[in-house]
Amino acid sequence: MEQRSPSSVLPLLELAPLIVQRSEHQRWRTGTVAEEWLQANPLVFDSDDLRLAVVRRKQGRHYFEWAAARHLHKITGFNALVCKYEFATHRAKRAIVKQLLPPTVDRILRDRKRYGSAQAPDLLMYAPDFTAFFFCEVKGPTDRLRPEQLRKFSAIAKVTRQPVHLIRVRWDVHDEPVVPRQMSRP
Numbered sequence: 001m002e003q004r005s006p007s008s009v010l011p012l013l014e015l016a017p018l019i020v021q022r023s024e025h026q027r028w029r030t031g032t033v034a035e036e037w038l039q040a041n042p043l044v045f046d047s048d049d050l051r052l053a054v055v056r057r058k059q060g061r062h063y064f065e066w067a068a069a070r071h072l073h074k075i076t077g078f079n080a081l082v083c084k085y086e087f088a089t090h091r092a093k094r095a096i097v098k099q100l101l102p103p104t105v106d107r108i109l110r111d112r113k114r115y116g117s118a119q120a121p122d123l124l125m126y127a128p129d130f131t132a133f134f135f136c137e138v139k140g141p142t143d144r145l146r147p148e149q150l151r152k153f154s155a156i157a158k159v160t161r162q163p164v165h166l167i168r169v170r171w172d173v174h175d176e177p178v179v180p181r182q183m184s185r186p
Contacts, residue, residue: 011154012137012145013163020067021175028063037066043079043128044069048090052083064169065122068138071167078125078133086110086120100126100133108155116148121156121164136165 034053069080085093086109109120121135153164
C-alpha cells in the first residue's frame, strides 16, 4: 500500500456496501451457518471465532462481521482476525497481532482509557505472508459509528498511515420476507 504522511491520511475509507440476505441472517441464528463458513474458510475463521459466534447467535451477533470477512477474503486473498483480537484471552489471535503490527499500533488497539469503550476495528485483514494488513469496521443496517470509535480509528490511521476501512452492510431488497395478506371474510 502507498505510504502517506500522517497528516494526509483520512481516518476512514468507506467501501461499497455489502448486500446480504435476511434469510441467511435467519439461518445464522440457528448456528449452522457459522459452522459451514468455518469449514469452508479456515484462513478466515477459527474455533475461537466459532465459539464467539455460537454464544451470541440467537441475537444475530457477529453475522455481519463474518459476512464482511468472507467478502474481503474473496476479493483480496487476505486472511482475517475477526473481533476480540486485541484481548489477551485470545492467544492465537494475539500471536498474529504481535507478529504483524508494530507495538505502537497494538497499544492503540488495547487502549480503553483514551478511547473510552471503543474496541479495535471489527476485522484485521492481513496478507498470508504478513507483508500487508488493513483494518475494517463493519456496520450492520442499523449500526452507527460512535465518537470514541472515530477517535480510535483516527489514531490508528495516523500511526499506520492508512485509513480504517468501513463496510456498511445492507439487506438485499429482493430477499424481503413475504408477509401473507389476510383474507377478507365474505
